[in-house]
Amino acid sequence: MEDATPYLYADNAATTPLSPRALEAMMPYLTSMFGNPSGIHRVARDAALALDDARARAARCLGAAAHELYFTSGGSESDAWILRGAVARFRDRFGADAPVRLITSAIEHHAILHTAEALEREGVAVTYLPVDGEGHVRTDDLEQELAAADAENRARGVDAPPAALVSIMLANNEVGTIEDVAALAAIAHAHRVPFHTDAVQAVGHIPVDVAALGVDALSLSGHKFHGPRGIGALYLREGFSIPPLIRGGAQERGMRAGTENVAGAVGLATALEEATAQLAERGECLAALRDELVRRIVDAVPDVRPTGDPDPARRLPGIASFVCHNVDGELLVVLLDRDGVAAATGSACSTGETGPSHVIAALGIADPRWAQGSLRLSLADDVTADDIALLAERVPAAIRRARNLSAMV
Template identity: 70%
Template sequence: MSDESQPYIYADNAATTPLSPAALQAMMPYLTTEFGNPGGIHRIAKAAAQALEVARAKMAEHLGANAHELYFTSGGSESDNWVLHGAVERYRDRFGTTAPTCIITSVIEHHAILHACDALERDGVRIVLLPVDEMGHVRVDDLERALVDAREASHAAGIDAPGCALVSIMLANNEVGTIEDIPALAARAHTHGVPMHTDAVQAVGHIPVDVDALGVDALSLSAHKFHGPRGVGALYLRESFSIPPFIEGGAQERGMRAGTENVAGAIGMEAALAEALDGLDDRRTRVAQLRDRLVQHVLDTCPDVHYTGDPDSGRRLPSIASFAIRDVDGELLVVLFDRAGVAAATGSACSTGSTDPSHVAVALGIDDPAWARGTLRLSLADDVCDADIDALCERVPRCIKRARLMSGSCAV
């Protein structure tokens, strides 16, 4: 039952975060008085253009990049699509349109990657989906085998080329929070002459992200995952990794992405990231400790609950607690959480009596429908406190118990 007297706890921060007051304050002039189009040549336009470039330089600095390597986009999905399609076009320009080529990615990627790969597959690109272990890690040896296979396929066609246009592996998984060993994967891709991209949408602002330390040639991010505005993100492209424009029509973003720039959004994104990085290490430690207290309580009080992802805090996003729960329908569970005053998420959905399990859960080996249809993700806020965890420790077991009693109507 709903209890309106209790404070509502937002535990779905991996989906989106509330806009930071600092970001809003930074944006306000560019939503009101400083409204110029940065493509013009008069003083109002020039002021907007200057502000945009200051935001670009600061964003690049936050990522360990150069300003000319950063392109503003509408968010992570656009950035992912741009780099995948662009990498294939780049490869075909170098080795010919008939050259066999593939994209190597993983089975647990965000659908922005997976669906873009589906489109590329229809265009003749071979898509290689690497498996993961039971904690969600991509293995370097699996990548090595895929890279060797790609080169051999190219040589079999009489073309001296890597056979792979891009390796794209996410930095941190959005469902279970597992952090991938991107430096090792990037190094292995580079030994085969293949560029490396990482979807860092879930990671930026939550763990340190430096493009040189990661060794990547491209990186995607989205502002609304770290208290920036929705509808703005960025794509980092290393200077040595050039791809064709994604949107034609104008000279914006140095001719790489047409369309009047979202000046307010870019400025808000930089302000939010600067705030997120201030005191990041201490905040990571505090949030992870509170998350671990919640996880332990759930495991101690709820039978047939499995903690998913890597349990090592050093290899997991600090804010994400994820579970597979036996004999529970995930969608029903989320509804019960909402009624109990908690915003949560599930990786499965119940529709007309059938359950479509999370592709991430299945990839982790949770393929028994009794478990796979009951995935739960609680993603904690940066300012989560002991009182919030106390409330979650009371509400989560209660909702799981109630969901078990009610899940028969949506059973497989």
């Protein structure tokens, strides 16, 4: 008998189901073709060839060269590597007397923020740029920060760039806002500062071309676009190098020690090729369904506000995000789960933390009666109109119940 109340998974920004095509491509490297790519016998050579092919295929999807892509365990490792590597690179080039700065934004993923906080404890100065009410980093703010740091260096007689790195995400994981990374990177380069973007939420969902963005480094993670967990990559532009984060062996051309995850790399490349095929058409359709869902939820229940940029051209197509007045976000997610909807409040990686999302706070939503009630619905690109209709029924009903229960506490 067909389930009359299907469970709707609307938490794709947290993770996505593995593509059957990616799983099929991975299977030989999980079974018969199990070789270590570092060896020289035929079993090892087969694994090495598969790894090289996966690297080339994934790089093509980003407009990069194969030798510019390094496989990692995921986005968090890639982010930690580039931040720590940029600091080490700066110190190697300009000496201990040059002040080391990092510039990032207030709405970054915790992989960036927590690494930046650790570096602060190690003596690195970190600037967290604010965002506007839709989640955009303002180019003027970056220009002013770099110009001020340049002036400070000149006053101290220090001949060094004003920062070791600027790191601004390409698209926000909670509200879906897309940053103007190309403009921000150009400003950083005008001040001789390299630029990194955390593109974990963007790759596979919007067109991403490293040359068009003008970035020196870019992070991505396979499980965000129907690839496997435990595999990601860091793009490093040719001519821009950083020290290894993990040392030991000579894997990844001496840049990341550890036996390579061949099956994961093959799965990532296959899923990325699949995700980027006809990306514009699928994104347009998904954005239209997302906008319909937002409209229906806002019309159905009072005191619910969408968050992020409302312009479809400046927002990830699959993310619908809201704040709900007098609603506890965690309670709302529990109620939605009971009603057959997987959703999120804030980001999955912040589970266990208390208080409003740092992203919501950075948007200027200070009233806790609003800030505590954040909700994110992140849709897959195969979502149907029937799915949208069910979500448009279940979500408002759950908001009403959560509001009533919250008022009783």
